[in-house]
């Protein structure tokens with residue numbers, strides 16, 4: 001029996017309309033607890049890959065499975081974090097984080113625990129417009145974690161942040177991943193970020209996106225990934 005937190009793509013293709021071949025022949029098996037960083041040129045289909053796993057899109061060919069079951073749509077077993085925090089501006093941080101679990105017993109304790117985890121315990125009552133970009137993104141991460149998904153899908157979550165905040169959040173995300181043991185798929189344009197965070201790094205080719213490199217974390221990975229990304233863009 002596959003673990004509920006495993007992800008498998010077999011021969012996945014996705015064509016938008018008739019002409020835009022976004023993904024082609026993607027084969028990928030992700031084990032529970034892996035932190036998979038995905039890098040590649042703009043438009044190579046990185047977000048599309050995440051959207052398929054999230055259940056926001058269907059493949060035009062092949063199969064996407066989570067926990068051994070074909071993905072039929074979004075579900076609480078998969079949390080998503082986007083480049084923009086997308087918080088509800090009229091709700092406090094606490095209520096934003098509680099949103100997806102507002103009918104769950106033990107909600108308040110869970111929200112308090114999550115705010116602690118992302119370092120926002122003192123900001124629980126603030127509204128999103130009172131937060132820095134980094135704090136907003138921490139709140140978005142806490143909101144995605146609230147239903148306790150086994151899988152976290154992150155689409156360039158730190159791309160809009162300044163360099164210092166970005167580095168700090170990378171370190172915090174690594175700590176959160178170590179503490180929670182989630183399976184993470186993390187899309188980025190930054191080779192440094194991918195190599196710092198990933199226990200495994202994938203490089204995709206330009207459209208139609210294919211996986212051209214798939215390596216576990218190892219010494220000299222940065223050089224190998226940089227070269228592959230440069231070649232993938234040609």
Ligand SMILES: Nc1ncnc2c1ncn2[C@@H]1O[C@H](COP(=O)(O)OP(=O)(O)OP(=O)(O)O)[C@@H](O)[C@H]1O
Pocket residue numbers: 016017020022040041042043044045046047048049207
């Ligand atoms: N809904 C859509 N309809 C038509 N084409 C789309 C749609 N979504 C994405 N595309 C196209 O599919 C290709 C892959 O897009 P996708 O957003 O997955 O790439 P990406 O690697 O995440 O890009 P970036 O790094 O710039 O965010 C692009 O050429 C894009 O223009």
